[in-house]
Amino acid sequence: QVQLVQSGAEVKKPGASVKVSCKASGYTFSDYYIHWVRQAPGQGLEWMGWINPNSGGTNYAQKFQGRVTMTRDTSFSTAYMELSRLRSDDTAVYYCADSYGYRDGYYMDVWGKGTTVTVSS
């Protein structure tokens, strides 16, 4: 079955960077986009962007442009999301989710369990 396994919790200081991984199994990794979505404590879901594992092409939400980088390693069926210049309000659970892409309006299908990132001095 399709599964997305994310890396473990991270604690970072303000100004640092964090890189979260999302390993896919149960399907051909390059066939589906990977979205990244975050959720701050007590808040709603926020879309950050996606990567097309086949081409490496990316699309970032305007809010995160210049601070987020999404990459992939097809050899390991793994997508990565790196967020730089961390601030305290980046404290959140970060989720990856796969997607059929433009075919169905980029909806999120299967979700990872989330990675907690805490930014604190």
Added chain:
Amino acid sequence: QTVVTQEPSFSVSPGGTVTLTCGLSSGSVSTSYYPSWYQQTPGQAPRTLIYSTNSRSSGVPDRFSGSILGNKAALTITGAQADDESDYYCVLYLGSGIVVFGGGTKLTVL
């Protein structure tokens, strides 16, 4: 900036029917926005319910249905159960690969 609007909260009686909506700060929602719906309980990852307006994701019971009602996307839950008590989020596709979440609706079953 496009804002996707949802009711902050809603309540339904067990066995009842409830319709949650998803609108735009300006303009009408149509199938061209490919509305999708997600359910999330506290401490858990979201679960996909509906995509492309009215297609149910694998394993989702037919108590959940999606539609366009007037100028909004809608999620209807019939025969509400206690474990339907969750947060529900809609997502709209704005074009050029951009999607946006609504603020979410907290559904109480009581």
